[in-house]
Amino acid sequence: MAVLEKIKDILGVEGTVKEVFVPALNFTSANITLGGAGYPIGQFHQQFLAYVEGLNTEQAGRISLINGLWDAFNDPVMGSITDRTHSKYGRHRPYLIISAIPFALAYICKWTSFGISGTGNLSAVWWWYLFAAILYSTSYTVAAIPHEAMLPLVAPSYFLRTQFKIVEYMMNSVGQVSSWVFTALAISGFNVKTALTGLPNPTPADRGNYAMIGIILSVWFLWPLIFCFFKTSEPPSLTQPHEPLNWRYLAHEYKLVFSNRSFRQYFIIQLFYSLCHSFYGITDQYFIISVADLYKYFNLFNIIAGTSEFMGSPLNYLLVRYKGKTFCGKLLGPFMVAGLALNGLISPKTPAKLSTVIMITSAILYNFGFSGPGFVADNIRPDVTDADELITGRRREGVIATFYSLFRKTIGSFISYAVGWGLKFFDYDPNTQAPADQTPRSIFGLRLNFVFIPTVLALLCVLCIYRYSMTKQDHEEIQRVIKEKHETGEVNITEEQKKRLEKITGVSWEDMWIGSDEVKR
Numbered sequence: 001m002a003v004l005e006k007i008k009d010i011l012g013v014e015g016t017v018k019e020v021f022v023p024a025l026n027f028t029s030a031n032i033t034l035g036g037a038g039y040p041i042g043q044f045h046q047q048f049l050a051y052v053e054g055l056n057t058e059q060a061g062r063i064s065l066i067n068g069l070w071d072a073f074n075d076p077v078m079g080s081i082t083d084r085t086h087s088k089y090g091r092h093r094p095y096l097i098i099s100a101i102p103f104a105l106a107y108i109c110k111w112t113s114f115g116i117s118g119t120g121n122l123s124a125v126w127w128w129y130l131f132a133a134i135l136y137s138t139s140y141t142v143a144a145i146p147h148e149a150m151l152p153l154v155a156p157s158y159f160l161r162t163q164f165k166i167v168e169y170m171m172n173s174v175g176q177v178s179s180w181v182f183t184a185l186a187i188s189g190f191n192v193k194t195a196l197t198g199l200p201n202p203t204p205a206d207r208g209n210y211a212m213i214g215i216i217l218s219v220w221f222l223w224p225l226i227f228c229f230f231k232t233s234e235p236p237s238l239t240q241p242h243e244p245l246n247w248r249y250l251a252h253e254y255k256l257v258f259s260n261r262s263f264r265q266y267f268i269i270q271l272f273y274s275l276c277h278s279f280y281g282i283t284d285q286y287f288i289i290s291v292a293d294l295y296k297y298f299n300l301f302n303i304i305a306g307t308s309e310f311m312g313s314p315l316n317y318l319l320v321r322y323k324g325k326t327f328c329g330k331l332l333g334p335f336m337v338a339g340l341a342l343n344g345l346i347s348p349k350t351p352a353k354l355s356t357v358i359m360i361t362s363a364i365l366y367n368f369g370f371s372g373p374g375f376v377a378d379n380i381r382p383d384v385t386d387a388d389e390l391i392t393g394r395r396r397e398g399v400i401a402t403f404y405s406l407f408r409k410t411i412g413s414f415i416s417y418a419v420g421w422g423l424k425f426f427d428y429d430p431n432t433q434a435p436a437d438q439t440p441r442s443i444f445g446l447r448l449n450f451v452f453i454p455t456v457l458a459l460l461c462v463l464c465i466y467r468y469s470m471t472k473q474d475h476e477e478i479q480r481v482i483k484e485k486h487e488t489g490e491v492n493i494t495e496e497q498k499k500r501l502e503k504i505t506g507v508s509w510e511d512m513w514i515g516s517d518e519v520k521r
């Protein structure tokens with residue numbers, strides 16, 4: 001027991017296993033789906049549409065663009081809906097069960113056209129996968145935004161949220177690794193050796209294998225949402241004030257979010273992080289197939305990448321515990337930049353063995369480093385909700401959580417189109433996969449999108465992390481004054497503390513709810 005207590009003390013665990021770990025495990029079980037479902041899509045789907053279903057890169061990207069525009073509409077609406085939901089199960093939890101079946105059906109539709117592609121009618125194929133994309137993104141939104149919005153409620157204190165986040169990372173990893181295993185096996189025809197070291201370039205003959213991805217993963221991703229609904233507690237919301245929802249009010253709600261300086265800082269960090277990840281993830285197969293000519297090792301590279309990212313999680317947790325929520329991004333971010341830049345050494349003329357070594361080294365550096373800024377963004381998001389309450393006097397978890405979904409889906413959708421259009425602009429043709437068949441122009445386009453643009457975006461992300469201002473002490477002060485205001489209607493605070501809160505929020509004391517005479521309960 002003494003040894004366990006010592007380990008617990010080193011890790012900084014607050015509370016018992018029953019008090020912290022079990023509730024965190026129950027809540028983050030949904031991340032097996034929410035963190036894992038997008039992994040095969042990000043790794044394989046854009047290329048599936050191009051290499052297997054016959055769409056060119058611009059057509060595949062246009063599906064993502066339209067879907068991204070739809071997400072830009074439905075994500076804010078869902079954020080406002082969940083904040084206004086009246087239910088004995090709470091404001092957010094019911095949507096996990098509501099979204100489960102549509103999500104499973106959408107996942108099947110993402111990976112097969114049910115024979116449409118076999119007719120050769122590319123127009124019909126395009127419309128089918130547009131429908132599948134919208135169904136998937138809508139059902140994902142209905143689950144993801146309420147789930148993310150629940151975190152400040154189920155984990156109200158500053159470091160408790162980090163403990164929930166490290167468990168969430170574990171569940172994300174479970175979702176990603178399991179989905180990768182199922183996907184690799186399905187693509188290879190359930191041949192383990194082929195899945196690891198001999199994966200052939202994708203062709204229309206593989207349609208049945210890709211359909212199996214949808215069938216297997218639709219079942220696998222169904223249960224976590226249902227489990228989380230039944231095993232997570234949230235206070236009833238039957239008595240909360242009913243606020244109107246109209247377009248003018250909705251626009252005002254999101255305009256108000258950006259008045260919060262800490263939110264703007266979070267937004268910029270997450271924006272550069274998501275842009276970098278999207279460019280890299282969307283173009284990796286194109287680059288590996290048509291520049292490095294190493295697609296047979298693609299799944300092996302993914303194993304190395306996933307392991308490297310997972311290895312960063314314990315270090316990130318300890319750095320947050322002892323150095324604050326941004327230190328891990330400052331320390332590991334440069335590894336991410338270096339890993340991306342390293343791929344610039346690869347060209348069609350690079351010997352295969354050297355290209356393999358470079359890509360393995362790059363995967364280790366990038367994904368280990370990538371975990372740092374990602375941990376920063378995930379950990380500061382719930383704290384931004386508390387800073388928002390200083391300004392508005394309201395809990396708007398759904399509005400803030402909207403941007404989590406937006407970054408995960410909408411940004412990626414826009415980048416998918418940008419990459420698809422860009423590769424077509426540089427004359428890249430998915431039907432000519434071999435590096436020897438590529439023109440210098442198409443090679444430049446692939447290197448631009450896979451190496452140079454992501455490297456610049458990663459560097460900007462790290463620089464923005466250095467500018468983030470809220471500390472643990474600031475957050476404790478924010479929670480103290482909010483609690484005091486709700487309980488007594490007044491706040492006991494010094495001028496120096498006021499100035500500090502004004503710096504964090506970017507709003508003068510008198511213009512914030514916390515500095516007014518108004519009390520909201």
